[in-house]
Amino acid sequence: MTGPTMEELSAEACSRLLATQGIGRLAVNAEHHPLVIPVNDAVDGTTIVIRTAPGTKLAAADHADVTFEVDEIDRRTRSGWCALVRGVAEEVGPGHRADLVARTEATGVQPWAPGGHGRWLRLIPTSVTGRRIVPGELPPAVDPRAYL
Amino acid sequence: MTGPTMEELSAEACSRLLATQGIGRLAVNAEHHPLVIPVNDAVDGTTIVIRTAPGTKLAAADHADVTFEVDEIDRRTRSGWCALVRGVAEEVGPGHRADLVARTEATGVQPWAPGGHGRWLRLIPTSVTGRRIVPGELPPAVDPRAYL
Numbered sequence: 001m002t003g004p005t006m007e008e009l010s011a012e013a014c015s016r017l018l019a020t021q022g023i024g025r026l027a028v029n030a031e032h033h034p035l036v037i038p039v040n041d042a043v044d045g046t047t048i049v050i051r052t053a054p055g056t057k058l059a060a061a062d063h064a065d066v067t068f069e070v071d072e073i074d075r076r077t078r079s080g081w082c083a084l085v086r087g088v089a090e091e092v093g094p095g096h097r098a099d100l101v102a103r104t105e106a107t108g109v110q111p112w113a114p115g116g117h118g119r120w121l122r123l124i125p126t127s128v129t130g131r132r133i134v135p136g137e138l139p140p141a142v143d144p145r146a147y148l
Numbered sequence: 149m150t151g152p153t154m155e156e157l158s159a160e161a162c163s164r165l166l167a168t169q170g171i172g173r174l175a176v177n178a179e180h181h182p183l184v185i186p187v188n189d190a191v192d193g194t195t196i197v198i199r200t201a202p203g204t205k206l207a208a209a210d211h212a213d214v215t216f217e218v219d220e221i222d223r224r225t226r227s228g229w230c231a232l233v234r235g236v237a238e239e240v241g242p243g244h245r246a247d248l249v250a251r252t253e254a255t256g257v258q259p260w261a262p263g264g265h266g267r268w269l270r271l272i273p274t275s276v277t278g279r280r281i282v283p284g285e286l287p288p289a290v291d292p293r294a295y296l
Contacts, residue, residue, distance in 0.1 A: 003262055004260065004261075004262045005262055006261050006262055006263070021223075022223065023221055023223065025173065025184060025217060025219075027175050027181075027182035027183075027184050028182060029177065029182050031234075032213050033175075033213050033214070033215050033234045034175035034176060034177050034182030034183075034184075034213075034214065034215055035175075035182075035215060035232065035234075036173060036175050036182075036184060036215055036217040036232060037230070037232075038219055038221065038228070038230050065180050065181050065182075066181070066182065067181050067182055067183060067184055069173065069184040071173075071186055073171055073186065075169075075170065075171065078260040079260065080186070080260075082185070082186050084183065084184060084185075086179075086181045086183075112152065112226040112227065112228075112281055113152075113154050113281060114151055114152045114153055114154055114281070115154070133260055133261060133262070
């Protein structure tokens with residue numbers, strides 16, 4: 001029987017995990033606090049494409065240092081992984097090159113929130129870090145030596 | 149058949165939901181970014197009690213404006229709720245009144261991360277906001293008028 005262990009995840013492992021969820025949490029500095037909002041996302045190469053509603057948080061994210069957090073948590077086994085992308089975000093709009101707009105929209109990210117007014121945001125990562133808690137192993141229900 | 153709807157949650161509803169998870173995400177400003185880390189928590193009255201490992205993020209959280217985000221997301225129905233607590237955090241240590249230390253530790257928050265070195269942090273909320281996406285309703289499988 002062993003206890004849980006914590007391991008750092010490589011940037012490559014984080015990038016693979018990031019692409020599996022389709023939802024994560026964008027953190028931006030606004031109103032004197034680090035505000036955190038769930039947003040829908042997809043990956044375009046190394047860039048994270050996010051859709052979010054217009055407003056204070058989007059305005060604060062545009063051309064700012066932001067982070068994007070994705071995790072998967074198993075409360076039953078008290079384990080899981082998390083990945084944190086640090087980077088700079090930019091809203092994509094009509095002022096951008098048509099091919100950039102096209103490849104951003106081609107990710108097909110659909111906001112869950114109703115209204116259909118989700119703007120497009122590209123987050124260019126400067127670092128990706130993550131870690132995983134691996135649950136401890138319980139002793140086997142049957143002693144395998146019984147079969148030897 | 150109706151589409152999904154978004155509703156704002158009252159502070160009371162958020163507080164009730166916050167107490168259901170035992171895990172959330174602490175956001176602090178450090179290293180020029182709003183850093184987000186999953187942490188274990190419990191509620192002590194209106195205060196959120198958090199355990200987290202010592203280090204840069206804890207140092208940045210102590211006596212600082214932080215947020216604490218909790219959500220529950222259902223990817224199948226593309227719905228869920230999120231609550232965001234804004235407030236000020238303070239690390240609890242030997243310099244505090246014994247009764248405050250005692251009631252903090254009495255919450256029994258256990259960090260999932262191995263090592264057992266989780267420090268105690270109290271987050272005093274200044275505001276609590278949240279919202280919920282309610283999935284759309286599908287038409288009933290059987291037309292109820294068939295029974296009239």
